[in-house]
Amino acid sequence: MRAARQFGGGPPAIRVLPVAVALRWKVMPYRVDAGQLHIVTADVPSEAMIRELNRLSELELRFHLIRPNEFENLAKEYLPAPAFSQPSCP
Numbered sequence: 001m002r003a004a005r006q007f008g009g010g011p012p013a014i015r016v017l018p019v020a021v022a023l024r025w026k027v028m029p030y031r032v033d034a035g036q037l038h039i040v041t042a043d044v045p046s047e048a049m050i051r052e053l054n055r056l057s058e059l060e061l062r063f064h065l066i067r068p069n070e071f072e073n074l075a076k077e078y079l080p081a082p083a084f085s086q087p088s089c090p
Helices: 002-007 017-024 047-056 068-078
Strands: 027-033 037-042 061-063
Touching: 002 017, 017 047, 027 068, 037 068, 047 061
Parallel strands: 037 061
Antiparallel strands: 027 037
């Protein structure tokens, strides 16, 4: 999987956020580096998302947008399947 190799999602970064939060916001942490939490998402982060993620981590958040199909591939590999088996709401 190109996306998985490119972003290297998985332990330990994946454990920084609770799975329920990653599923709800469709985000995936993939790296912790120099006090920053790097997160991939297919959606532009909303203010509500940023506020919630900031409450859960003291690390500075760095978002990286990826294509929806790349995010789906990463989610299938690293997050529980049920939440990503259904299409997203528009």
